[in-house]
Amino acid sequence: MDGSLTSTQTRPLIDRFGREIRYLRLSVTDRCDLRCVYCMAERPDFLPKAQLLTLEELSAIAEHFVARGVRKIRITGGEPLVRRDVVQLIEHLGRHVGSDLDELTLTTNATQLTGLAERIARAGVKRINVSLDTLDADRYARLTRGGRLQTCLDGIAAAKAAGLAVKINAVALKGENEDELADLIAWAHGEGFDATLIEVMPLGDVRTDRADQFLPLTAVRDKLSERWTLTDLPDRTGGPSRYVRIAETGGRLGFITPLTSNFCAGCNRVRLTCTGELYTCLGHEGAIDLKSAYRKDGLAGLESCLDQAMATKPERHEFDVRRGAAPAVSRNMARTGG
Ligand code: SAM
Ligand code: SF4
Numbered sequence: 001m002d003g004s005l006t007s008t009q010t011r012p013l014i015d016r017f018g019r020e021i022r023y024l025r026l027s028v029t030d031r032c033d034l035r036c037v038y039c040m041a042e043r044p045d046f047l048p049k050a051q052l053l054t055l056e057e058l059s060a061i062a063e064h065f066v067a068r069g070v071r072k073i074r075i076t077g078g079e080p081l082v083r084r085d086v087v088q089l090i091e092h093l094g095r096h097v098g099s100d101l102d103e104l105t106l107t108t109n110a111t112q113l114t115g116l117a118e119r120i121a122r123a124g125v126k127r128i129n130v131s132l133d134t135l136d137a138d139r140y141a142r143l144t145r146g147g148r149l150q151t152c153l154d155g156i157a158a159a160k161a162a163g164l165a166v167k168i169n170a171v172a173l174k175g176e177n178e179d180e181l182a183d184l185i186a187w188a189h190g191e192g193f194d195a196t197l198i199e200v201m202p203l204g205d206v207r208t209d210r211a212d213q214f215l216p217l218t219a220v221r222d223k224l225s226e227r228w229t230l231t232d233l234p235d236r237t238g239g240p241s242r243y244v245r246i247a248e249t250g251g252r253l254g255f256i257t258p259l260t261s262n263f264c265a266g267c268n269r270v271r272l273t274c275t276g277e278l279y280t281c282l283g284h285e286g287a288i289d290l291k292s293a294y295r296k297d298g299l300a301g302l303e304s305c306l307d308q309a310m311a312t313k314p315e316r317h318e319f320d321v322r323r324g325a326a327p328a329v330s331r332n333m334a335r336t337g338g
Helices: 055-067 086-094 113-122 137-143 149-161 178-190 217-227 290-312
Strands: 023-027 072-076 103-108 127-131 165-172 194-199 230-232 242-246 252-256 269-272 277-279 287-289
Touching: 023 055, 055 072, 055 086, 055 269, 055 290, 072 086, 086 103, 086 113, 113 149, 127 149, 137 149, 149 165, 165 178, 178 194, 178 217, 194 217, 217 230, 217 252, 277 290, 287 290
Parallel strands: 023 072, 023 269, 072 103, 103 127, 127 165, 165 194, 194 252
Antiparallel strands: 230 242, 242 252, 269 277, 277 287
16 A cells, blocks of 8 residues: 555545544553553453454554544554554554644653654654653652653653654642642743643542542643743644643643533544444443444445444533542543543
8 A cells, every 4th residue: 555545535524513523543452551540440450452453453444534534543542552563553554644644643651662762753653642740750650550750751752852742741630740730841841842731531430539639720720820921822733632832931731621621512533442442432431343343344344333423423521520420431541542
């Protein structure tokens, strides 16, 4: 294949609310080498490897989405870089960047980047998101249940050296990292990185009441405004972030606010799990079994699944983080693909 799919282009993916799907989040594994307290249980039940889509299947399905008008793919997980040979998938899909794909990107905890950043950059990835919630080594070890901060920082440095644009994503956690969010942002901007803050979402049972973790970003923004001058920006990167420029650091800061400001009206995304389930909304249980359809009927099977997905994509999530509220969905973010 020459990397161009335009000749097979068929109907665009448009849901019943008129939203066009241009963005696929592709989860390649539910496994991870960290155990972030807001994401997973301490001893998660990982899926049997036999249930996973092969890398060839992931490629073929992703390319079918591209043929149906998807312009951006984010590889995620679990930790995508712990899946063996995942770089081959990145290299394969990277051949579409600049023609059928505007962007191929990655969300990672950076632990494997030291060895992989250069290859990833050469494959056509230009920007990556790195999850980092603290610059304090003890806190990092506690939040990730055993991770080593320096490994993450070394991975980030390798990404920077390889020419990748880095965005630091931090989940704002009440009583945990709220006292250092400004310092984390200042560090990211000093390194030349964008930063984004994320509200914790009630996804999966992590044995903690989400009300104890939830920190509204409206309050964080007010606090940051006491220290810095924040100016709203019109920038959109295809995701749910709303951006501001901070005059004093010169950097860009995003806010992802699923709880305090619903962003579903502009949703252009669907998520494919590593077992081939298609979720059209992060906050709903319903999934479409793309793997069985593809294994049974090939591309024709995918076509009918995608039509079904467009007919059933929910209008919005219904997240609730009030004390005692049940998780919105039983699966965690690592299972769905963050
Ligand atoms: N392992 C990779 C990483 O951490 O970047 C990719 C997968 S991770 C599930 C993707 C993103 O989801 C991370 O930025 C993580 O902080 C975020 N995340 C996980 N659970 C979350 C939750 N319950 N609420 C909000 N964000 C969450
Ligand atoms: Fe792993 Fe990412 Fe979940 Fe942390 S947020 S446990 S790094 S998948």
